Amino acid sequence: MPKCIIDGREVEFTPGQNLIEVAKSAGIVIPGFCYHPGLSVVAQCRMCAVEIEKMPKLQTACSTAATEGMVVKTRSERVKDAQKSVMEFLLINHPLDCPICDKAGECDLQDRSFDYGSPYQRYAEERRTFEDVDMGPVIKKNMNRCIHCTRCIRFGDEIAGIREMVAIHRGNSTEITTLTGLPLETEYAGNYADICPTGSLTLKDFRFKKRVWFLKKVPTICEGCSRGCSLELHQSDNVIYRCVARENLEVNKYWICDEGRFNFHYVQAPERLTEPAARQGGSLQSAEWSVAVAKAKATIVDKKVTVLVGSDLTQEEALLLKELAPKHFPGAAMFHFGTPGITAGQHDAPADKILKRTSKTSNLHGLEQLGFEGLVTLPRGTEAVVVFRGGRATLPDLGGLATVGVGVFTAAEAEAFQAVLPGLTFTEKSGTIVNFEGREQQLKRVILPLGQAKPLAEILTMWANVGAAAVVARAGAKV
Ligand code: SF4
Ligand code: SF4
Ligand code: FES
Known part of the structure; x- marks a missing residue:
């Protein structure tokens, strides 16, 4: 591999790599604002200036490819002076918003100012201010904080495939806005907040909810479709506050869609049933676990049963069900x-040109690997159904059959059920899911189970140990 020298260290590089990336591979940080590895290079902010031997002027590291034998200095006095000047320039119009800005604590501008800026400013003129247009439900714009890095414009053009962000006017009056002055249209708008290096574009959903330094960041996988994008979920005190994209060059690069980003809300929605429930006297009521399990067992006893397994369950859960079904639900179809409309992996297709897939559950392909077949219609003669669900699979029409729900349901969904045994969402358990390419990925537990929700293995153990007749008799539940 060719080599160059950065700050006196010999560093190997791949031909074509720019100096920011080459330095990064050696643990050397070259600061920058406009450069993003997933977008085209425009060398606009000038923050990444470095000194290169035999070149009279400073060069921008983001737009300079390393060459064999190149000698680069990233911390010389000339470079430090340039960095200070760029910071001073970028901050002349920047408001003193850090104490009330959602980006504070993870803001490139704040961090770079601290690391490379000067504590003094010579600018004495009035700062410019803007009236912000509404950017729609996802993004809050605060143009006063913008440094014109144009990452957002390039994201729209190059990734979202929609030219909706533009720079209008010139010089001091330059303003980033939507082309039409109308709200953003892309279904990937949350990425604007992820990539904006300042608090100029922030998530409305997260605004003023939590200071970022209180958040515990857990790397996990999206369950929103069969792509399985890499995510980070951010929680504090067992409450999930935010979801951001996590770099995975092979699956989603640096991006996620808004559907996946905001999917986690159902986990802690008040409509979710997190207590066991049994139908008593015509209505579904909270019950003790033993009562709800007994009611569930009594619902299906001596009936022709069909077991439905959501393709939002993990491989471990599905395997467990496969092993235990003959014992717990003898003779049942599964x-x-x-x-x-998607009953087999072969029906799953791209839903757009970016990331989304038509299978709206995460583990369709994993369940197929385990030999599960897709439901087309319930087998003739089915008298009772047991539904296992992770939270996202769309419930089929159960035609008023006696139904037991195991897993994650809302009160409205469980309206006609005989019993509900609450299980875990993708944020409350660890496990394996298989994406549309057959890639096995790991879900990580982000929060502790809410309410009385339990892991599937525990629910199945209770199922094995609770005697339906005895417990129903004890609870006086009418079956
Ligand atoms: S809004 Fe953010 S991403 Fe867009 S140009 Fe301004 S600072 Fe850059
Ligand atoms: S494309 Fe699919 S897996 Fe990726 S973030 Fe969106 S819903 Fe989640
Ligand atoms: S990061 Fe190189 S000029 Fe902006």
């Missing part, structure tokens, strides 16, 4: 379900 199918997976998840997205209307």
Whole structure:
């Protein structure tokens, strides 16, 4: 491999790599604002200036490819002076918003100012201010904080495939806005907040909810479709506050869609049933676990049963069900379900040109690997159904059959069920899911289970140990 010298260290590089990336591979930080590895290079902010031997002027590291034998200095006095000047320039119009800005604590501008800026400013003129247009439900714009790095414009053009962010006017009056002055249209708008290096574009959903330094960041996988994008979920005190994209060059690069970004809200929505429930006297009521399990067992006893397994369950859960089904549900037929119209992996296709897939559950392909078949219609003569669900699979029409729900349901979904045994969402458990390319990925537990929700293995153990007749008799539950 060719080599160059950065700050006196010999560093190997791949031909074509720019100096920011080459330095990064050696643990040397070259600061920059406009450069983003997933976007085209424009060398606009000038923050990444470095000194290169035999070149009279400073060069921008983001737009300079390393060459064999190149000698680069990233911390010389000339470079430090240039960095100070750029910081002073970028901050002349920047408001003193850090104490009330959602970006504070993870803001490139704040961090670079601290690391490379000067504590003094010579600018005595009035700062410019803007009235902000509404950017729609996802993004809050605060143009006063913008440094014109144009990452957002390039994201729209190059990734979202929609030219909706533009720079209008010139010089001191330059303003970043939507082309039409109308709200953003892309279904990937949350990425604007992820990549904006200042608090100029922030997530409305997260605004003023929590200071970022209180958040515990857990790397996990999206369950929003069969792509399985890499995510980070951020929680504090067992509450999830935010979801951001996590770099995975092979699956989602640096991006996620808004559907996946905001999917976690159902986990802690008040409509979710997190207590066991049994139908008593015509209505579904909270019950003790033993009562709810007994009611569930009594619902299906002596009936022709079909077991439905959501393709939002993990491999471990599905395997457990496969092993225990003959014992717990003898003679029952078993199918997976998840997205209307997608009963097999071969039906799963790209839903757009970016990331989204048509299978709206995460583990369709994993369940197929385990030999589950997709539900087309319930087998003739089915008298009772047991539905296992992770939270996202679309419930099929159960035609008023006696139904037991195990897993994650809302009160409205469980309206006609005989019993609900609450299970875990993708944020409350660890496990394996398989994406559309057959890639096995790991879900990580982000929060502790809410309410009385339990892991599937525990629910199945209770199922094995609770005697339906005895417990129903004890609880006086009418079956
Ligand atoms: S809004 Fe943010 S991403 Fe867009 S140009 Fe301004 S600072 Fe850069
Ligand atoms: S494309 Fe699919 S997996 Fe990726 S973030 Fe969106 S819903 Fe989640
Ligand atoms: S990061 Fe190189 S000029 Fe902006």
